[in-house]
Amino acid sequence: MKQFPAKSVIRFFFLFSPLFLLCVFPVTALSSDTPATGTALKITGVDGPIKANIKSHLALVDNVLPASALGFPRSDAFILDKTRQALQALGYYRPEIRITEKGLGKTLEIDRRQPVRWRNIELNLICVQPYPELEQMFNRPPLKRGEIVHHGDYEKFKSAVRQQALELGLLASTFTVSQLNVDVAEAYADIRWLFDCGPDYVVNRVTFSGTALSETLLGKFVSVRSGQRYRQSQVIASQQALTRSEFFKSVTVEQNVDHLARQADIDFFALDQDKYELKSLLGYGTDTKGKLGVSWQNRRANDRGHHYLLRLDLNQVIANSADITTSFQYKIPLGREKSQWINLVGYQRENDDFADSEVITLESRLLRQNNAFWSSQWAITLARELLAIAGGSTQSLIYAVPSWQLKYYSVADPFSADAGWFWQSQLRFSHDHLSDPELAFMQMEQRVKRIWRLSSRWRMMMRGQLGITWMDTETFNTAMPSDYRFFAGGDVSVRGFGYQSLSPVDEQNELLGGKHLLAASIEFDYLFHRDYRWAVFADQGNAFNHWRDRQLQKSVGTGLRWVTPVGAIRLDVAKALDGNKGWRLHITIGPDL
Incomplete structure (x- = not known):
């Protein structure tokens, strides 16, 4: 072979x-x-x-x-x-x-047969000083005697303890005993923990780098100080405050921990926004019609964060004559995020059914951000207004109007919120000694909005607006500045009616504006796609001079919402149930809250 x-x-x-x-x-x-x-x-x-x-x-x-x-x-x-x-x-x-x-x-x-249940849960905490956050977690654990063992909940709770300790600055904390004993035959499980908080760490140095702004300004946004006890939660809060200040493109934190000396060095690296910004605006709204705008901003007039903005806006550019608004704003940060002193010089020319007006304004506003939810504002407005009232008469007004405003959001970021509530209260007044001709009034305005999540897809939204003016009606009709007259109707008022088309009228049927305002809305929307909602709504409201004469105009409608990072883009079709009972299209952009 x-x-x-x-x-x-x-x-x-x-x-x-x-x-x-x-x-x-x-x-x-x-x-x-x-x-x-x-x-x-x-x-x-x-x-x-x-x-x-x-x-x-x-x-x-x-x-x-x-x-x-x-x-x-x-x-x-x-x-x-x-x-x-x-x-x-x-x-x-x-x-x-x-x-x-x-x-x-x-x-x-x-x-499944008989499950294993928690029996003895022994959680012990060893700390040199009290830490209420940890004590509450150990005294009220989410794991209860007699409940069926859930290992996912157990690990989640253990991770939460570690995370809470780090936020409190307990960098050397550890579980010296961590026992989970399961007796399958007897169908029970026991837990025994001994958590040692370890020593406190101290902040050694706090430094800033990468920015042209002064440390004096940056220190106003940062709650971490040299020599105080280290708290990671304070470091994170300080980083977020710097980010929200709108001075920086990004803010990062570098922490160097010396475990032998039990201290930490913290450096905030902040990348400045561009110093100058030129923006243009081209848009259309069913209330404002065509809109053109341009603005020039200097974000760093000095190292203390002063910045100014020069702006020009043209509204109703498709109409025969455009409304013009030009202003110069100078903003001074006051140490807390979003707290600032704003001084403004403005000129506005507006044409509406009531009158053609030219207003020169000097305004000073003091904004205080009390916390993530509450803010307040004190302001005084000095203005000279020239009115050419429909019918041929003209008048000149010079006045000063002090005002106070209080605002509340139930959520820290209303742009991303899809549930919660908002409330705003404003009080304005003037006196004979503050105006020429004599003008004495007091005015209160309340706004409220509430959004309920009914299910994973359905929501209910309600909003209301109330305005009250204490002033003689005849004087109001002849002398009240146009900015302080109430009107209803439009995209964010009573849909189905034209912008500011609801108010008392004169003998020539021209709109005068009202002393009082009452408007309300209820809306249901359904999330039928990831970024799209369908809505149905009913609105009612009006502006009037006497409560006994109020006649609330009603409307119903439906619309589509496209949810975007800058808020919802809303396309609504509404039918007026009173007046001419016509149909109207409304387009708005902004956060739901």
Whole structure:
């Protein structure tokens, strides 16, 4: 018999081995372009979170168990092992599990049997000084005696303790004892913790880098001080305050901890915004019609953060004559985020149904951001207004109007909020000694908005506005400045009516504006896509001079909302139920709250 040399045998093997592999392992199993065939798997005996956890462990997709990476069906041993892991995570350590086959699929039959429950929960805290946040967590743990063991909740609670300790600056804190004992036979589990807070750390140095602004200004936004106890929560809050100051593109924090000396050096690196900014605006609104605008801003007039803004706006540019507003603002930061002193010089020319007006304004406003939710504002406005009233008469007004405003948001960031409430109260007044001709009045305005989340997709929104003026009606009609007359109707008032089209009228049926204002709205919206909502609403309101004569105009409508990072873009169609009972389109942009 003829024998083949060993080298020939080896050469033959390497030459034909790929063909052999393709015969043994089908192309469909090895190809990454063709999905592997799975096994239909039905789960019985459990439901809700338990069933969901089993599906997660098995990676089921539409009740199909995916094949292995090589394309083989998963074995019964694999299914049983993953199922036991999923059940143990939720406290079921001794289940009865059976797999039956029917046709091309399998059925996973589960009898959970008796679960393991928490018995003794012993949590001990060792700290040199009191830490109420940690003490509350240890005294009121989310794990209760007699409840079914949930290992996910256990690990989540343990992580929360570690995180809370870090936020309190306990950088050397540790679990010296962390025991979780499960007795499967007796169906109970015990916890024993001993958490050592360790020593306090101290802030050694606080430095700022990367910015042209002075440390004096930056220190007003930062609550971390050299020599005080280190608190990570204060470091994070300081970083957020610097970020919200609008001075910087980004703010990062570098912390160098010396565990031997038990101290930390903190450096805030702040990247400044561009010093100058030129912006242009081109837009359209159903109230303002066509709009053009341009602004020039200097964000750093000096290293103390003073900045100024020069702005020109043209509204109703599609109409015969445009409304013009130009202003110069000079802002001085006052140390807390968003707290500032604003001084403004402005000129406004406006044409409306009541009058053509030219107003020169000097205004000084003191804004105080008391905390993340409350803010207040004191202001005084000095103005000279020239009115050409419909009908031919003209008049000149010179007046000073002090005002006070209080504002509350139930959420820290109203732009991203889809539930919560907002309230604003404003009080304005003037006196005979502050005006020429004599003008004495007091005015109060209240605004409130509330959004309820009814379900994962449905919301209800209500808003209201109330305005009251204490002033003689005849003097109001002849001498009240146009900025302090109330009108209703428009995109953010009573939809279905034109902008500021609801108010008392004179003998020529020209709008005068009212002493009082009352408006309300209710709206339901439905999230039918990730970024789109459909809404139905009803509005009512009016401006009037006497409460006995109030006639609230009503409307209903529907609309579409596109949710964007700058707020919702709203397209509404509303029908007036009073007056001319016409239809009207409304377009608005801004946060829901």
